[in-house]
Amino acid sequence: MKSLKIALSMFKMKKWSGGVVIIALAIILVFSYSLMGTRTQKKQSYDFFRNHPAGDSHLKDNHPAKSPQLELKKATKSSKKPHYINVEGLSDLYAQNNISKDESNALVVWFQMRLLLSRSDALPETNQGIREASIAWKDLLSKIKENKAAQLSNINKTEDKNCPYSVSTIDLTTSSGETILDIPCGLAEDSSISVLGIPDGHSRSFQIQLLGSQLPVESNPPIILQYNVSLPGDNMTEEPFVVQNTWTKEYGWGKEERCPSHRSVNIPKVDGLVLCNEKVVRSTMEENGNASSVGDVSANVSQGIAHERANFPFVEGNAFTATLWVGLEGFHMTVNGRHETSFVYREKLEPWLVSGVKVTGGVDILSALARGLPVPEDNDLVVDVEHLKAPLVTRKRLVMLIGIFSTGNNFERRMALRRSWMQYEAARSGDVAVRFFIGLHKNSQVNLELWKEALVYGDIQLMPFVDYYSLISLKTIAICIMGTKILPAKYIMKTDDDAFVRIDQVLTSLKEKPSNGLLYGRISLDSSPHRDRDSKWYISNEEWPHDAYPPWAHGPGYIISRDIAKFIVRGHQERDLKLFKLEDVAMGIWIEQFKNSGQEVHYMTDDRFYNAGCETDYILAHYQSPRLVLCLWEKLQKEHQPACCE
Template sequence: MKQWLNRLIGKPSVDWPYPFVEGKQFVLTITAGLEGYHVSVDGRHVTSFPYRTGYNLEDAMELSLKGDLDVESVVASYLPSSPPSFASQSYLEMSEQWKASPLPTEPVELFVGILSAASHFAERMAVRKSWMISTKKTPNVVARFFVALSGKNEINEELKKEAKYFGDIVIVPFMDNYDLVVLKTIAIVEYGVKVVPAKHIMKCDDDTFVRIESVLDQIKKVQSGKSMYVGNINYYHRPLRSGKWSVTYEEWPEEVYPPYANGPGYVISSDIAQYILSEFDNEALRLFKMEDVSMGMWVEKFSTTRQPVEYLHDVRFYQPGCFDGYFTAHYQSPQHMICLWRKLQAGSAQCCNVR
């Protein structure tokens, strides 16, 4: 464990004990994210497991636990037996206040692309009712969800209705798959270059809570006109060659990854975005299944072939979950999203441990 932790760059200190203690009760939460299952204990993220190839989350029928555990109670949420009705108030709040504002006619300071999955209705509503409100109050910031198609037609029909009503979803024309997440990132880049011209483009996930004003403050730290890459930067990370998240030598022959910002929240300047889009259009862009590593690879190539890039590293773009003073908090459930927003409105950037 220590050896793994030492590979993390710029992390805060980890001082809590291993969460499972004999004789002590704990709350274990399993959530379904973009790339797999995420496991938290008492509000702290512990580990993640990817979905198997070809797996559709909607096909899950049961959950089993093995081991010497005494289960006191089980609470399940967001597990419909069939796609919920779009007209249901408990499913989507049909309110004008959650609709997206019209796109500005002038370039903006920041465009935020949010990766989401077709079935993540609750996650998108939580984002709309929390930190996305900040983008409406700030005229130079625009945010949109980017969603690929589901393997189930009924899910896609509900997604299209949701997109038409709220006006904040960009549906990318391919089936959702972990290996294709990188194409969603390219779609975000294209939107931030061609549709909503932005000085800076941010990518995040639908389980990431974003403090928009704090992100804008970080951007302002970089001298105007300079190429920039902002986030929680990893240096000298090595590919895992075995296990669930393994990468083959055919996929990545190099021994280390280029410096890259953690995927749940990072920002690039518009010149880098334009370069990425140009390389993609010319079929010269190298694609890798891990989208955050891909971005690091593209930024590195831009820096060596075009002009130097200023890497702005800050651990407050936090990957493992949430800590007080965050800029972005990852692995946040819809319930936590609302809680974080309420705390932020009260003037406190503190984490939530909602049970």
């Protein structure tokens, strides 16, 4: 009996000690797994590219995630959430490459965005933006490799064609249908193209076309703008007119915009200019309106057409100078010094895509000049380059991260910001970090210049898609990723590269604001979707079925608190948040969901965030050219007052 008790007690002891061993092993495994997870999260894109070759199963588009937790959530909620899909070209953007660790600093957010780009509910232009980006990326990698090989071999490699300020042709002898100007690096705001020509009478019409950038796999380039001129006919009843339109391979010709349009009221404006020459339209309509009988109307119609013929700027045998210039909202044509037409930019057909000018039809071109083209600075000649580089970030948590939306060929705008408000002490000391978020360009030279700029200044984050306007919400998420995972910050601000931000006043104002659940900027509390299909901000019922939007802050500049940014990043990782193409409204929608999750939201509006222009008490001024940005900074330094320059 005694031996039985001893045996029983030994058995219990073994059972107890075995349990301790099992528990200890479990703790060790959990601790080791957490360390592995932590190290994985902190990997740079350099490590990712080095350790995951193109054929790795982790990189296959149809199996982008390997986390057990993620797979479990997909299995339990697949019916409620978008799934992951295979996207053409995405693997190429994440394949192994020859990028060094230092160079990969421009790609740290890029690495974090793969799953976001693989969602089945992606924004409509995502597939095209990724497919075109993959081609542009491979071309850029090839150029980088060539440059490195040339440096190692001490070969003086001939530089690729650069981005000049102007290009011109004189005494042209081109036949109809030829490209008369090559635009190496696209157009930017205030760029202009002037054409001197004479309608030859062989045809009653001629066309001036702005051609878009063309990738090697594309058979025909898009037409960013066609300016189709129909000359007056011999018959007095045939009126002259201009038709403006666009063309893409996907959709063919767009909606024609004819001028004169004979609209009597509500003539829309572009950059403050009417779509058609007011003098021609108004005179004709007034004459028709004063008619008292059918006969008078008929007579006035003929007189009106004759009046239009007299005012029409293009006449057979007469020389003309037509200047097409780039505005903020659209293209504008002046002929012989008089404004004639305006044309709103259409989606995916923006001026930065222009690669050439082509003329067809009955016109003899004498000369052509494009000026005000985007030009990168020669970094070897920039005397203050060290002072313009992004400071080293040493703080564990920033006070604020400022993410700036920019486009590849906006070289001058970025340099103006580096020389102005990015020089605030808070930005130079490391309390505030400022980064540009830029998608790839379809133009290989622009991408190469952008890459060089990123390496020199260290303040650019490249995005793994072509920089279409409809995809800018992805940049908003990218800024939140950077402000929570890479450069953790208490506040995250979004702004544009044509905005001037008084960082000192932003920080002062934030001291009086809640540090959680904050949306600070110029808040729109009562707005509704644009249902007009021709609107740049058109939203269908499928995209947003409600009659109104939740509160949102105007896009030129707003600030959110860290908890909201974390909610947005996590919500998109878990596919709980909806993607929406209007980025500022999208932020409002996501914050509304943050609020619905039980969190308190503080909508703090401030009218000193000017979304259209500048006022003397500004915290943020928008639509500021590089010249105005530098002028505002100079006034602040000399007068210590926020005075506008125009």
